[in-house]
Amino acid sequence: MFDLIKGSKIRWLIIYIIEIVLVGVYIAANRTLGDEYSFFKSDTFVFILLGLLMILPMYAGFFSVRSFEKAVRKNYITITNTLGADISEAYSFGEMGLIIYNDKREIIWSSNIFTERGIKVLGLTIDQRFPNLKAFFENGDGKQAPETLREKVNQRIYEVMQLAELNVLIFKDISEVDNLYKLRKDEAPVFTMILLDNLLDVANIAADDEYVQIEALIRKTIADWSKEFNVVIKKIKEDSYFGIMSEESYVKIRDGEFKIINDVSKLSSHRDIVFTISLGFGRGIQNFSKLSELAAAAIDVAQSRGGGQVVVNNFGGRMEFFGGAGTEVKMRRNAVRNKVLAQSFFAHVQTYQSIYILVHTEADFDAIGAALGIVAIANAANRPAVIVYDEKQVEVKARMMLKELFSKNELHIYSLSRAKAIERINSPSLVVVVYVNRASITTAPKILEIAKNVAVIDHHRKA
Known part of the structure; x- marks a missing residue:
């Protein structure tokens, strides 16, 4: 469409050049040949010629404008026929706008909503005015153009749909909907x-x-x-x-x-x-x-x-x-956490007069080792501690290990039978259960029934 206007400008320029050349030729001829050889015997002919030459550019301009109007009208009629006769009123009510562009993506027509909102579009290309809409035209290599795109203009959000066959873009103002969505999300x-x-x-x-x-x-x-x-x-x-x-x-x-x-x-x-x-x-x-x-x-x-x-x-x-x-x-x-628990347990041990340690039946190296660790803590706190078990409740290998590491006298000091433990236990005593958390499988379930103070240390259970 803008090529049409450009062509009209060129035609006007050519006509003016011809006019100037003819007038120049006439003046030169008059001065050189004199009046008797002059082609025009009167200046009246000169004015008539100049008048005609002035009318020609006006006619060319009128023709160009009419051609432009016809081209725009042709496109508009095509859109109206496609979308319906009441398109203008419907689009105004729905805050929607139309833009028509040519094959070079130059905007050649726009609906009133753009003018009313101070959005200048005519004379600009789609890429210049709406850079986010480039994706509509980048559908090469088998890419499919998106159905809709969003464009922000003058602090308002528009959802844009393309009618590619008609070179038309349809703008829908969704600012309020977008704000409500954002508000709901926030x-x-x-x-x-x-x-x-x-x-x-x-x-x-x-x-x-x-x-x-x-x-x-x-x-x-x-x-x-x-x-x-x-x-x-x-x-x-x-x-x-x-x-x-x-x-x-x-x-x-x-x-x-x-x-x-x-x-x-x-x-x-x-x-x-x-x-x-x-x-x-x-x-x-x-x-x-x-x-x-x-x-x-x-x-x-x-x-x-x-x-x-x-x-x-x-x-x-x-x-x-x-x-x-x-x-x-x-x-x-x-x-x-381990440091805190250790400090807490050590302070707890110091509040009791004696410590009794229970392990699980068929005690293995892990259980005996854990029990000996409690004995060491009690000794550090200057509190007597004994492991409550009968010899048959300890695995053979663990039993052999105890006899290898400790003398009979030491075993007598650090261990005690179930029967004697039940007799001695009293209120100031603390029972510590290690490496097991089920009373029924400890070496002395009866003690847990009568004990008032019990601590359980077992990695099998969540602390």
Whole structure:
């Protein structure tokens, strides 16, 4: 279409050049030959000639404009016939716009909505004005053009569909729908479970005033974090919290790299014990019960991976992991936990006058070794300790090992029969069960029935 206008300009220029040349020839002839040889005897002919030459460009311009109008009208009629006679009114009501382009992707016509919204399109190419729509025309190598594309113009979002055979683009204003979708997405609920991995272990060894101070610092850190990110938080246990937030808040927390983990860890920078915190998130669904299940499952996975990290459980998708999920973190936490438990158990042993140790029947090297370890701890605490068993309850190889390592006198000091143990046990006594957690298969089930103080140490059970 713009080639037509360009051609008209060239025609006008040629006509003007011809006009100037003819006038120049006439003037030169008059001056050279004189009036008697002049082709025109009167200036009237000159003015008539000039008038005709002036009319020709006007006619050419009129013809070009008419041709342009006919071309546009032809395209518009084709669209109207295709989409219906009431297209203009329907498109105006639906906030839709039409654009017609030529084979060079030059925009040659647009509906009123673009003018009303101050969007200049005429005279520009599709690539210049709407760069996101290039994909409509990049369907070579067997690629199929997309059905719709999105274009943002003057802070409004348009969904665009192409009628390739007609060289037409249809624009639909979806700004309000897009805003509602974004609002619904941003306000979607997200649940979180927060667990202080080793707070209870700290409580077992820290002095009361120190523990109160530590717990208060952690509580304040979590409260400040929840306020910053607009999270509704509720303490459900001494070491765990439950939180509800919007998807928008979750995204901000994620973009901030879950800084709560580092904030809690910093609280132990000047202490021997390392505080760690784990978070489990449930998201991607409106059902509150399901979100709660997702968050609970996420925190379980975080604990199984060593703690000190974040697990995000996406409904219908894969879990995401953030923070220290490696072996190093798990080993560090286990080392801290073991140290805390050892200190707690040692302090516990010191509160009793005597220690009685039970193992499982058919005691093997592992069971006897664990029992001897408790004897060593009791001796370090200056408390007498004995292993309760009868000789027949120990495997042959383990029995031979005991006789090889200890004299009869030493065995008499560190071991005791079931009958004598039942007679001696009293309130200030502590019964320690090692390497087994079922009373029925211990070397002295009767003792567990009468004992008031029992500690179980067994890697087969979850502490």
